[in-house]
Amino acid sequence: MKKITIHMRILIAAFVMIGGVTIGLEMVGVLITRQFMYTRFQDRIAFLAKYLALNSEVGVLIADKEGLSVFARNLLSEKDVGGVAILDNQDNELVNLNREMKGPFLLMEAPVLFKRTLPGNLLFEMSAANSPLQKNKQIEEIGKVVITYSTAGIDKLMVEIARKFFWASVIAFVIAGIVFFFISRSIVVELTGVVEIARAVGNGNLSMRANPGSLPETTELALAFNSMLDSIEKHRINLEAINREMNRQKNLAEMGKFSLMIAHEVKNPLGIIKSSLDVLKKELNIGRDNLMVDYIEDEIRRLNALIEDFLLFARPATPAFRQVDVNGLVRDIVDRFRLQMDNTPVEIILEIPDRSLEIVADPDLIARALNNIIRNAVEASGACGGEVRVRAAQEGEMWDVEVRDQGGGIPLSQIDQVFDPFFTTKSGGTGLGLAFAVQVAKAHGGMIQTANNETGGALFTFSLPIRGHSDYGTNISC
Numbered sequence: 325m326k327k328i329t330i331h332m333r334i335l336i337a338a339f340v341m342i343g344g345v346t347i348g349l350e351m352v353g354v355l356i357t358r359q360f361m362y363t364r365f366q367d368r369i370a371f372l373a374k375y376l377a378l379n380s381e382v383g384v385l386i387a388d389k390e391g392l393s394v395f396a397r398n399l400l401s402e403k404d405v406g407g408v409a410i411l412d413n414q415d416n417e418l419v420n421l422n423r424e425m426k427g428p429f430l431l432m433e434a435p436v437l438f439k440r441t442l443p444g445n446l447l448f449e450m451s452a453a454n455s456p457l458q459k460n461k462q463i464e465e466i467g468k469v470v471i472t473y474s475t476a477g478i479d480k481l482m483v484e485i486a487r488k489f490f491w492a493s494v495i496a497f498v499i500a501g502i503v504f505f506f507i508s509r510s511i512v513v514e515l516t517g518v519v520e521i522a523r524a525v526g527n528g529n530l531s532m533r534a535n536p537g538s539l540p541e542t543t544e545l546a547l548a549f550n551s552m553l554d555s556i557e558k559h560r561i562n563l564e565a566i567n568r569e570m571n572r573q574k575n576l577a578e579m580g581k582f583s584l585m586i587a588h589e590v591k592n593p594l595g596i597i598k599s600s601l602d603v604l605k606k607e608l609n610i611g612r613d614n615l616m617v618d619y620i621e622d623e624i625r626r627l628n629a630l631i632e633d634f635l636l637f638a639r640p641a642t643p644a645f646r647q648v649d650v651n652g653l654v655r656d657i658v659d660r661f662r663l664q665m666d667n668t669p670v671e672i673i674l675e676i677p678d679r680s681l682e683i684v685a686d687p688d689l690i691a692r693a694l695n696n697i698i699r700n701a702v703e704a705s706g707a708c709g710g711e712v713r714v715r716a717a718q719e720g721e722m723w724d725v726e727v728r729d730q731g732g733g734i735p736l737s738q739i740d741q742v743f744d745p746f747f748t749t750k751s752g753g754t755g756l757g758l759a760f761a762v763q764v765a766k767a768h769g770g771m772i773q774t775a776n777n778e779t780g781g782a783l784f785t786f787s788l789p790i791r792g793h794s795d796y797g798t799n800i801s802c
């Protein structure tokens with residue numbers, strides 16, 4: 325069964341209420357008007373009867389039927405008067421005139437009074453006998469006037485008035501109904517707006533937001549609904565990111581396993597190729613200046629280095645933690661690096677505090693990681709040279725090493741990928757240098773961040789916690 329909507333409920337309630345009020349008001353209005361009109365009508369007839377009785381005093385006294393008929397006829401011409409009778413005190417009819425008129429009829433009587441002036445002694449007696457006295461006058465009822473009147477006119481008028489009241493009520497009811505319809509619709513429209521948005525969101529359109537509307541309650545509802553959608557959207561984005569990361573990790577793990585297998589499989593044949601080449605060189609007496617043999621040896625060396633790098637990255641290795649002066653360690657790394665640089669037109673500038681800073685770390689792993697970052701910076705500086713600034717400093721609870729170069733920087737589209745294993749933009753690169761450095765930082769409870777310098781070039785920050793990493797047994801692996 326279809327449920328009654330809020331709009332319908334408000335309308336039904338409003339119509340019942342407005343209907344009740346207008347019918348009630350109409351009935352009260354008709355009743356009060358009726359009472360008022362009937363009282364005025366009776367008062368008028370009573371006044372006419374009194375007026376006739378006053379004028380008939382002398383006529384009744386002398387039984388002047390002619391004169392009385394003139395008065396009666398005059399009165400008969402009055403609206404609603406259907407008959408006039410004047411009687412003496414013996415109830416003898418002195419005049420009785422009637423005219424044709426539609427009923428129903430009612431009677432109105434008024435006494436004909438005679439005011440007699442009394443001499444002094446009689447006045448005293450009458451007073452003792454409790455007769456009606458007015459100063460020195462005695463009032464005597466000498467007859468009566470009876471007016472027969474019709475209520476048809478006033479009844480018709482009342483029907484007319486009741487009809488007008490009825491139509492006024494109907495018009496008030498319709499106007500109130502229309503006004504209420506639009507008011508209730510304006511309330512419901514805002515509610516249904518939120519419902520429609522909820523439905524659209526349910527169908528997957530998560531970007532939709534409810535219109536706050538103009539009513540405080542619906543505004544509150546819409547804002548609460550929108551903030552719920554915002555939080556769902558935020559969670560959805562987070563979930564998507566987590567999902568992406570999980571898939572990436574899964575793919576990397578698969579790829580890592582596969583690559584490890586290939587590396588193992590290639591390493592042995594390479595060893596065989598190298599030893600076979602050595603045997604051949606001896607047997608065929610090939611001298612040192614043979615270009616082809618040099619090429620083969622170079623490529624074998626390169627392949628070997630690549631496989632060593634990869635195995636280093638992929639094989640689990642347990643860091644050997646101990647107390648190390650990390651400031652001294654960076655100084656050594658840079659000194660050694662400078663020696664290896666030969667003709668590279670890049671200057672490495674070192675900014676390190678003179679004092680030593682002891683933290684718990686694996687110096688070999690940190691040296692390899694920082695070596696990779698500095699080598700990248702030197703490579704990014706290119707043949708045109710420039711300077712690479714290596715700065716180490718304590719920042720709160722962390723020890724930070726910043727490596728800043730003046731190269732081309734990292735394109736924004738690649739900035740999230742540079743730490744991914746195998747991501748490289750270099751023809752001879754493995755894409756494992758930074759991935760390995762990240763592993764080392766993580767194994768020490770630290771991290772690596774990257775950004776581009778405002779003046780150009782890239783900035784890598786390698787951070788380790790000064791208190792050391794509590795989990796000394798962490799392995800470095802994919």
Ligand SMILES: Nc1ncnc2c1ncn2[C@@H]1O[C@H](COP(=O)(O)OP(=O)(O)OP(=O)(O)O)[C@@H](O)[C@H]1O
Pocket residue numbers: 696700701704729731732733734742743747748749750752753754755756757758759781782
């Ligand atoms: N200082 C830098 N400036 C600009 N790009 C950089 C810098 N350091 C790293 N990159 C980018 O990050 C990529 C990944 O670096 P990573 O050290 O992991 O591998 P690689 O240097 O390409 O190879 P490998 O380290 O084996 O020689 C680089 O190929 C390069 O595109």
Ligand SMILES: [Mg+2]
Pocket residue numbers: 696699700753757758
């Ligand atoms: Mg590198």
